[in-house]
Amino acid sequence: MQLRVLFLLLAFLLSNNTYGQSLKPCNTVNSVHNEWVTRFQQRLPIESFLRSSLTLYFPIKIFISGKLHSQSGTISPEKLMDEICHLNKLFKQANISFYLESQPTILSSSTYEGIETEFELGQLLQSYKSTNAIPVYIVENALDACGFNVIHQGINKGIVISSECYKVKGALLAHEIGHFLGLPHTFQGWEGISFDYTLKAPEHWENVKVERADGSNCRNAGDGFCDTAPDYLNLRWSCSDSSKSPIPLVDPMGKSFYSDGSLIMGYSLDPCPNRFSKEQVMTMRAYADEFFPTLFKGDLPLKISQTLPIVNMPMENSQVNLSNGVTFSWEKVPGTYKYIIEVSPMPNMALITSRYEISPDSLSYMTKQLITGRKYFWRLKSLNLYSFCSTVSKICSFSTVLATPSVDLSTSNNSIIINNPISISEGLSLNFSSEKFPLQLILLNNSGQIIFQKNYTQYVGQTNLSISVSAFPPGQYTLSVRSAQKTQSHSVVIMP
Numbered sequence: 190m191q192l193r194v195l196f197l198l199l200a201f202l203l204s205n206n207t208y209g210q211s212l213k214p215c216n217t218v219n220s221v222h223n224e225w226v227t228r229f230q231q232r233l234p235i236e237s238f239l240r241s242s243l244t245l246y247f248p249i250k251i252f253i254s255g256k257l258h259s260q261s262g263t264i265s266p267e268k269l270m271d272e273i274c275h276l277n278k279l280f281k282q283a284n285i286s287f288y289l290e291s292q293p294t295i296l297s298s299s300t301y302e303g304i305e306t307e308f309e310l311g312q313l314l315q316s317y318k319s320t321n322a323i324p325v326y327i328v329e330n331a332l333d334a335c336g337f338n339v340i341h342q343g344i345n346k347g348i349v350i351s352s353e354c355y356k357v358k359g360a361l362l363a364h365e366i367g368h369f370l371g372l373p374h375t376f377q378g379w380e381g382i383s384f385d386y387t388l389k390a391p392e393h394w395e396n397v398k399v400e401r402a403d404g405s406n407c408r409n410a411g412d413g414f415c416d417t418a419p420d421y422l423n424l425r426w427s428c429s430d431s432s433k434s435p436i437p438l439v440d441p442m443g444k445s446f447y448s449d450g451s452l453i454m455g456y457s458l459d460p461c462p463n464r465f466s467k468e469q470v471m472t473m474r475a476y477a478d479e480f481f482p483t484l485f486k487g488d489l490p491l492k493i494s495q496t497l498p499i500v501n502m503p504m505e506n507s508q509v510n511l512s513n514g515v516t517f518s519w520e521k522v523p524g525t526y527k528y529i530i531e532v533s534p535m536p537n538m539a540l541i542t543s544r545y546e547i548s549p550d551s552l553s554y555m556t557k558q559l560i561t562g563r564k565y566f567w568r569l570k571s572l573n574l575y576s577f578c579s580t581v582s583k584i585c586s587f588s589t590v591l592a593t594p595s596v597d598l599s600t601s602n603n604s605i606i607i608n609n610p611i612s613i614s615e616g617l618s619l620n621f622s623s624e625k626f627p628l629q630l631i632l633l634n635n636s637g638q639i640i641f642q643k644n645y646t647q648y649v650g651q652t653n654l655s656i657s658v659s660a661f662p663p664g665q666y667t668l669s670v671r672s673a674q675k676t677q678s679h680s681v682v683i684m685p
């Protein structure tokens with residue numbers, strides 16, 4: 190597959206470049222429909238009264254290198270949530286919001302960690318496609334650029350981001366999506382040009398006029414927007430406290446001005462870029478309307494009212510008998526594609542000692558891999574398709590206690606309990622088919638009080654061994670089964 194990547198050669202990079210040593214900031218030069226954008230800009234004063242303020246929801250599809258997306262990787266699953274949360278904050282001013290079309294696809298082949306040639310890039314795009322969402326490919330390094338839109342035969346194939354430039358709460362992804370939605374650089378026309386910025390700027394570069402400081406040619410020069418300051422800086426730069434460029438620039442008329450570092454479509458370094466101008470916002474929305482009418486939605490596919498996970502078990506400050514493991518349980522969080530439980534010995538979770546990944550169908554998880562006689566703190570995270578900013582539960586605690594001496598751990602066998610955790614509607618189901626009778630069943634609450642007791646003189650068949658739990662409050666219990674030969678104890682959870 191022959192790909193034409195619009196290529197921008199930067200003459201030099203600033204020494205305070207915090208990105209990779211040799212990476213070019215952005216390889217995108219123009220949008221696919223550059224002429225449409227130019228025509229739309231001429232209509233902008235009229236359009237400003239016509240556009241609705243309805244929130245537009247865009248699906249994005251992330252393809253990410255497995256190495257980067259591992260727990261210890263630069264862009265762990267949680268960091269990716271943070272990144273999309275930040276992306277949505279940056280686009281809030283445009284009333285545009287992004288959600289995940291499906292859970293991120295892992296690029297397992299090491300070939301895709303670094304994209305060194307256009308051929309490799311073509312292979313990546315050929316192997317991993319999305320027609321229902323904006324494709325975003327995140328690799329370690331792609332063609333030595335921080336990011337770019339891939340234009341092939343007049344179609345935008347997606348956005349490629351190099352993780353070497355990745356910075357949580359940075360504007361790189363927002364910048365590339367700005368291009369995807371039709372926006373040029375604020376310094377349009379200056380791409381690839383080497384220039385001594387202390388000198389007066391020329392009237393034009395090739396066919397792009399240089400924008401003047403007084404705004405007199407703003408509609409037909411530079412980026413074509415009249416509410417973005419002129420900008421000539423085609424290299425990464427740190428802005429001052431007031432978001433201005435560190436040095437004044439001189440326009441073709443000899444007038445000095447400063448570039449605006451707050452604009453996402455410029456090249457100022459994070460954390461300066463944080464906004465789109467009003468005209469840029471209108472252009473992105475109109476561009477989406479024109480070229481991606483089926484892609485953007487007027488509403489989220491799933492309305493989420495509550496995304497903060499609510500955890501049930503173990504109950505706060507409870508004591509858990511470890512002989513049958515600790516069972517964690519929680520309320521369903523809509524839109525979750527993976528739950529993560531984190532366990533720590535520290536109340537601020539600074540050190541995570543255990544981490545469990547759980548499929549979205551499960552609302553509980555049991556582990557025996559904790560140590561007796563310890564206090565633990567834990568929280569639940571929802572990796573979510575539609576919600577990215579508050580997907581972590583509050584931190585809860587529990588203590589692990591030693592099993593009571595009467596318990597015979599060696600014969601402890603979970604198969605006796607058919608359902609655990611137990612829902613109130615179903616009740617507790619037991620299988621005594623391999624037990625010796627007579628036996629006694631005792632249910633103890635977390636304080637060790639007997640709350641239910643029953644004796645069985647002989648095997649009564651499994652269908653009769655269903656015990657209603659509707660009278661018991663949700664929580665962690667110990668089920669003790671005693672016969673003449675042995676005593677077994679099991680930790681069980683009654684769900685609300």
Ligand SMILES: [Zn+2]
Nearest residue numbers: 215217364374
């Ligand atoms: Zn760019």
